[in-house]
Amino acid sequence: MDGLGGGPKCGAPWKRMSKEELENQYSPSRWVVRLGAEEALRTYSQIGNEATKRAQATGRNLLDVPYGDGEGEKLDIYFPEAVSEALPFLVFFHGGYWQSGSKDSSAFMVSPLTAQGVAVVIVAYDIAPKGTLDQMVDQVTQSIVFVQKQYPGNQGIYLCGHSAGAHLAAMMLLANWTKRGVRPNLKGFFLVSGIYDLEPVMHTSENAPLLTTLEDAQRNSPQWRLKTSPTQPVDPACHILVTVGQHDSPEFHRQSREFYQTLRRGGWKASFEELHDVDHFETLWNLTQKDYVLTQIILKTIFQES
Ligand SMILES: N[C@@H](CC(=O)c1ccccc1NC=O)C(=O)O
Numbered sequence: 001m002d003g004l005g006g007g008p009k010c011g012a013p014w015k016r017m018s019k020e021e022l023e024n025q026y027s028p029s030r031w032v033v034r035l036g037a038e039e040a041l042r043t044y045s046q047i048g049n050e051a052t053k054r055a056q057a058t059g060r061n062l063l064d065v066p067y068g069d070g071e072g073e074k075l076d077i078y079f080p081e082a083v084s085e086a087l088p089f090l091v092f093f094h095g096g097y098w099q100s101g102s103k104d105s106s107a108f109m110v111s112p113l114t115a116q117g118v119a120v121v122i123v124a125y126d127i128a129p130k131g132t133l134d135q136m137v138d139q140v141t142q143s144i145v146f147v148q149k150q151y152p153g154n155q156g157i158y159l160c161g162h163s164a165g166a167h168l169a170a171m172m173l174l175a176n177w178t179k180r181g182v183r184p185n186l187k188g189f190f191l192v193s194g195i196y197d198l199e200p201v202m203h204t205s206e207n208a209p210l211l212t213t214l215e216d217a218q219r220n221s222p223q224w225r226l227k228t229s230p231t232q233p234v235d236p237a238c239h240i241l242v243t244v245g246q247h248d249s250p251e252f253h254r255q256s257r258e259f260y261q262t263l264r265r266g267g268w269k270a271s272f273e274e275l276h277d278v279d280h281f282e283t284l285w286n287l288t289q290k291d292y293v294l295t296q297i298i299l300k301t302i303f304q305e306s
Pocket residue numbers: 026027028029030041044095096097098101162163164165206
C-alpha cells in the first residue's frame with residue numbers, strides 16, 4: 001500500500017507516482033515536443049496577446065464589461081459583423097493553473113468564430129492568490145448569469161475552457177442556477193486539455209497553496225462530484241466535448257478520458273476527441289485558424305444545434 005489510500009490494483013495511477021513524476025505529469029510545458037518549456041509558455045502568451053490585439057482592433061466589441069461588483073469581475077464581448085440579439089455566444093475561460101493568465105491575452109478563437117456569426121465572450125476571474133477556487137467558480141457562474149440576462153434572446157450559450165479554465169467550465173455542470181434566479185441557455189461545452197480531479201494536483205508544488213484540504217479538492221472536482229452523486233443532465237441535448245492534445249501528459253489523458261466516461265455513465269451527451277499531433281498549448285494557438293479541426297468542430301456543433 002502507498003499510504004495515500006488505494007492498493008496497487010484499485011488505486012488511481014497517480015497515487016503510485018513519485019513526487020517528481022507527479023510534478024512532471026502536471027507540468028504541461030514539459031510535454032511540449034517542438035519547443036523548450038519556457039519558450040512554449042512565452043510563445044503561448046505572445047500568440048494570445050497578438051490574437052487579442054487583432055480582435056480588439058478589427059471587430060466590434062465591448063471591453064471590460066463588469067459582470068459583478070469586484071474589480072476583477074470583467075469580461076470582453078466580441079461581436080460578429082451582423083448585429084443581432086439572437087446570436088450564439090461562446091464564453092471562454094482561460095487557463096494558467098488558476099494563478100496566471102488573463103482575458104487580455106486569451107482571445108484566440110475570436111476571429112474565426114465572429115467571422116461565422118458567433119459572439120465570443122472572454123471572461124476574467126480573480127486568479128490566486130487574490131481568488132480562491134470557490135471564488136473563481138462563483139465568478140464564472142456569475143459571468144454566465146450576466147450573459148444570459150444581458151442577451152436573453154441568445155441562440156445558445158456554449159462554454160469553452162482551456163486547462164484550468166476547462167475545470168471551471170466543467171464545474172458549471174454542477175451549478176445551482178435556481179439559486180441564481182436564471183437558467184442560462186447552455187447548449188454545449190468544449191473542454192480543452194482540462195483537469196477534472198484536483199486531488200493529484202494538491203500534491204504538486206505549484207498548486208499546493210490553492211488546495212489545502214482534501215475537502216477543498218473534492219468540492220471543486222467535477223469528476224469526484226459527478227461520480228459520487230451523479231446529477232441529471234439539465235438539458236439532455238446539451239453536448240459536452242472533452243478534448244486532449246496528443247502530446248499532453250498521460251495524466252492529462254487519463255483525466256480527460258475518465259471525465260468523459262463519468263459523463264457518459266451519468267447520461268450526458270458527451271464525446272471525446274484526442275487532437276492529433278498537438279501539445280497542451282498548440283490546441284489553443286490553432287483556434288486562431290478557421291480551418292483547424294477543433295475550430296470546425298465548434299462551428300459545426302453551434303450551427304447544427306441552433
Ligand atoms: N507552469 C505550467 C503552466 C501551465 O500549466 C499553463 C500555462 C498557461 C495556460 C494553461 C496552463 N495550464 C493549465 O491551466 C506549466 O508548466 O506548463
